[in-house]
Amino acid sequence: MSAKLSDVARRAGVSTASVSRVLTGKPHISEEVRRRVLAAVDELDFRPNRLARSLRSQRAQVLGLIISDIQNPFFISIVRAIEDIAYQHRYSLVLCNADEDAEKEALYIDLMIAEKVAGVIISPTSETATSCKRLADAGIPVVAIDRRIHNSKVDTVVVDNIGATYELISHLIADGHRRIGAVLGTPVATTGYERRAGYLQALQAHQLAPAPELIRTGPPSQATGYQMVNQLLDLPDPPTALFLGNSLLLIGALKAIHERDLHIPDDVALVAFDEMDWMFVMKPALTVVAQPVYEIGKTAAELILARIANHAKPVQEVVLKSTLKIRQSCAPHARVNE
Numbered sequence: 368m369s370a371k372l373s374d375v376a377r378r379a380g381v382s383t384a385s386v387s388r389v390l391t392g393k394p395h396i397s398e399e400v401r402r403r404v405l406a407a408v409d410e411l412d413f414r415p416n417r418l419a420r421s422l423r424s425q426r427a428q429v430l431g432l433i434i435s436d437i438q439n440p441f442f443i444s445i446v447r448a449i450e451d452i453a454y455q456h457r458y459s460l461v462l463c464n465a466d467e468d469a470e471k472e473a474l475y476i477d478l479m480i481a482e483k484v485a486g487v488i489i490s491p492t493s494e495t496a497t498s499c500k501r502l503a504d505a506g507i508p509v510v511a512i513d514r515r516i517h518n519s520k521v522d523t524v525v526v527d528n529i530g531a532t533y534e535l536i537s538h539l540i541a542d543g544h545r546r547i548g549a550v551l552g553t554p555v556a557t558t559g560y561e562r563r564a565g566y567l568q569a570l571q572a573h574q575l576a577p578a579p580e581l582i583r584t585g586p587p588s589q590a591t592g593y594q595m596v597n598q599l600l601d602l603p604d605p606p607t608a609l610f611l612g613n614s615l616l617l618i619g620a621l622k623a624i625h626e627r628d629l630h631i632p633d634d635v636a637l638v639a640f641d642e643m644d645w646m647f648v649m650k651p652a653l654t655v656v657a658q659p660v661y662e663i664g665k666t667a668a669e670l671i672l673a674r675i676a677n678h679a680k681p682v683q684e685v686v687l688k689s690t691l692k693i694r695q696s697c698a699p700h701a702r703v704n705e
Contacts, residue, residue, distance in 0.1 A: 370411035378407035431479040431487040437464035448664025473498035486671040508674035531689040532565025548599040548606035552587035592619025608636035636697040651695035
């Protein structure tokens with residue numbers, strides 16, 4: 368015979384109301400009570416009747432997560448963190464891949480509304496993401512991650528893209544580089560234009576005029592990185608350093624550099640936004656802006672649960688700090704001082 372809510376309450380030595388509050392992720396429960404309830408749930412192999420509970424509350428114990436590109440390794444730790452927090456609070460997680468496609472994103476948003484999920488965490492395909500308004504109209508809380516949604520009052524978790532890029536480009540300039548190529552994601556997403564803004568601000572602060580031919584943008588993919596870096600290296604006066612706006616663009620850049628039998632940093636310096644596990648096998652080691660990816664996901668999950676518990680709480684924007692990790696891929700280039 369399967370365990371009941373009252374069985375869990377007796378085992379944990381608490382009321383059934385306290386058990387219910389723990390299992391539904393409600394606030395104002397002490398860590399000691401939460402620990403005892405979860406231990407009792409495990410010991411009794413308790414499986415709450417989620418269908419009945421969702422019918423009573425008209426809201427499923429499910430969180431939706433819509434990410435812009437499932438192939439981008441940046442999202443791996445973010446998804447893991449969100450799933451960790453969701454599991455701790457007895458929520459299930461539905462993961463959807465928008466594939467940088469606004470129509471696909473809108474389709475998944477409609478699915479979330481139809482399934483009456485408790486809340487949605489989204490990395491929007493664009494800064495407008497007008498389809499997200501339908502979530503608000505349906506009373507579903509939203510948290511935006513990695514990218515902002517302008518003209519929309521939703522909780523947001525991002526990093527300081529402008530400041531981090533400014534610091535990274537300033538380091539290249541301090542190494543003597545004056546022609547710095549930038550390959551960035553499309554400016555319809557806030558990450559793309561914020562990193563472009565940081566790049567331009569660094570040039571301006573060091574009295575360097577931006578060269579339009581050195582700035583390339585496109586979908587943040589390996590193919591874009593490969594194509595754009597080849598275009599930059601084919602210029603009559605190619606850049607002495609390259610800045611890649613994310614890890615997918617970087618992979619494409621590395622392919623282009625390898626095919627030309629160029630050496631980093633002797634032939635071209637290389638820096639990038641994002642740090643991935645596979646980078647640790649690279650020689651020379653890569654200079655990067657490392658984002659606190661697990662912390663981004665953890666913070667987003669905590670914000671969505673807090674918003675579910677209290678729809679009226681003030682909207683928050685959490686800006687997390689990245690870390691500049693200087694390694695060997697951006698040493699001064701021999702051509703710089705010629």
